[in-house]
Amino acid sequence: MTEDHQQLQEHVAAYALDSLEEPERARMEAHVGTCERCTSRLDEYRAVLGSLPSGLEPSEPPAEAWTAMHAAARRRQPARGGMERIIPTTWRWATWPLAVGLAAGMLAWNVWLLREISVRPPGPDVEALARRPGRLVILTGTGVRGASARLLVAVDGRHGHLAIAGVRPLPPGRTYQLWFVPASATPVTGGTFVVDAGGRAWVSIMVPISLDDAHVIAITEEPSSGSSAPTGDYLVEAHTWR
Amino acid sequence: MSDSGYRDRRPRAGTGLDEPADLDLLGRMRSGDEAALEVLYKRYAGLVFTLALRIVGDRELAREVLQDAFLRCWDGRETYDAGRGRVPWWLIGIARNRAIDLLRSRPHQARLREGGILPGNARTSDPSPWEAADAVGLRRAITSALENLPMAQRRAIELAYYGGRTQSEIASELGEPLGTVKSWTREGMERLRVSLWPLIDPKREE
Numbered sequence: 001m002t003e004d005h006q007q008l009q010e011h012v013a014a015y016a017l018d019s020l021e022e023p024e025r026a027r028m029e030a031h032v033g034t035c036e037r038c039t040s041r042l043d044e045y046r047a048v049l050g051s052l053p054s055g056l057e058p059s060e061p062p063a064e065a066w067t068a069m070h071a072a073a074r075r076r077q078p079a080r081g082g083m084e085r086i087i088p089t090t091w092r093w094a095t096w097p098l099a100v101g102l103a104a105g106m107l108a109w110n111v112w113l114l115r116e117i118s119v120r121p122p123g124p125d126v127e128a129l130a131r132r133p134g135r136l137v138i139l140t141g142t143g144v145r146g147a148s149a150r151l152l153v154a155v156d157g158r159h160g161h162l163a164i165a166g167v168r169p170l171p172p173g174r175t176y177q178l179w180f181v182p183a184s185a186t187p188v189t190g191g192t193f194v195v196d197a198g199g200r201a202w203v204s205i206m207v208p209i210s211l212d213d214a215h216v217i218a219i220t221e222e223p224s225s226g227s228s229a230p231t232g233d234y235l236v237e238a239h240t241w242r
Numbered sequence: 243m244s245d246s247g248y249r250d251r252r253p254r255a256g257t258g259l260d261e262p263a264d265l266d267l268l269g270r271m272r273s274g275d276e277a278a279l280e281v282l283y284k285r286y287a288g289l290v291f292t293l294a295l296r297i298v299g300d301r302e303l304a305r306e307v308l309q310d311a312f313l314r315c316w317d318g319r320e321t322y323d324a325g326r327g328r329v330p331w332w333l334i335g336i337a338r339n340r341a342i343d344l345l346r347s348r349p350h351q352a353r354l355r356e357g358g359i360l361p362g363n364a365r366t367s368d369p370s371p372w373e374a375a376d377a378v379g380l381r382r383a384i385t386s387a388l389e390n391l392p393m394a395q396r397r398a399i400e401l402a403y404y405g406g407r408t409q410s411e412i413a414s415e416l417g418e419p420l421g422t423v424k425s426w427t428r429e430g431m432e433r434l435r436v437s438l439w440p441l442i443d444p445k446r447e448e
Contacts, residue, residue: 010424010428011424011428012426012428013428013430013431013432014402014409014428016382016431017399017402017403017427018402019402019407019408019412020408020409021409021410028382043325043326044435044439045259045431045435046326046327046331046335047327047331047439047442047443048331048336048431048434048438048439049331049334050327050329050331050334050382050442051380051438051441051442052388052403053289053290053293053296054289054377054380054381054384055380055381055383055384055385055388056292056293056296057292057381058377058381059291059292059295059304060288061287061288061291061304061305061308062301062305064380065287065305065308065309066280066283066284066287068309069283069308069312070276070279070280072309073276073279073312073313073317076313076316103343108337160252185395202251205394210252212310212340212343213319
């Protein structure tokens, strides 16, 4: 056993507890992928940790928890896997028309979303929103010096308002677009908007994914019809929020 | 048999003639089978909620964690890896991560927890006689294993597991050197492993 391995082995327990900090965590992550002994020990520690809650005095969840979750589950479609195995060969001819239809649908959705977003001056809406418990995301101008934005998300996690300042008004044919970027996944649009002559906007938005699942929230410049994925650099972005 | 005399005689979830296995349920959930979701929920919601409540210290927040954990399993945001152990452990891991994220994002709840204000535990619904006996037996075995740890080791592990603290944060909170905390964590986890692994090893023979 090398000295390096011995040192890493001593961190397996803390790694199982997700209690290591960088760079030790990254070193352990790289190591367990190559060391059968440490992987085996890690699995045992994780099993032990998985059983610890069974040692707690049990608490029953409220009955309405299932009702609410069931309703939410019905609104969400689980990810499908193994579609290649499911789709019969005779249906493969439909793949390209379906893809074209999907792209057209996404374009239509972006157009609809653009119509749904209205530019409202701050006023009673801001007052009411500020009084409601929710979440605040502060975006800073990484691509545009001096630009900043505030994203206020209501307690339901879906409705929100975006206030932005410090970006330039765009010429015809161009727009700004809001993105929610999950980790290791395709960015999801939050809609497009334009700013006034002073480089400001206050828009209502629909948050397409849970903030807890977003890795980055950003704004880019796009064609006026919007894009299915960011085509420009992030002008204003946020990586952490409460 | 462990020192506590407990022997887990419970059948594995889904090994009864009329009970679908956890993996079957997950597979059916991937296809949108709501009935499978309900079975899995009824099987493990109590455990997940209990853990969430222990971490966040508030029934409403614990409910939020419970719902979020199962929804993440349902819509595919979390993917089960059989190599990582049993399905309930995976569920526990998801719920723990969500609960700690919630704890970190809501400082006032953290202060509630640190103040030692623990919500009262509701009584469970009546289990069958053998379920009650084995569940109580497992709980006693785990409790015994924790109580047999030196207090410092137990504290370090519980701060990490239920509090989501890093080793450095634990060292700072306890006023101890980082190396000492790492030793406590390592030695405590090893003691727990020796005590509990024989009870929970999925490959052990009855």
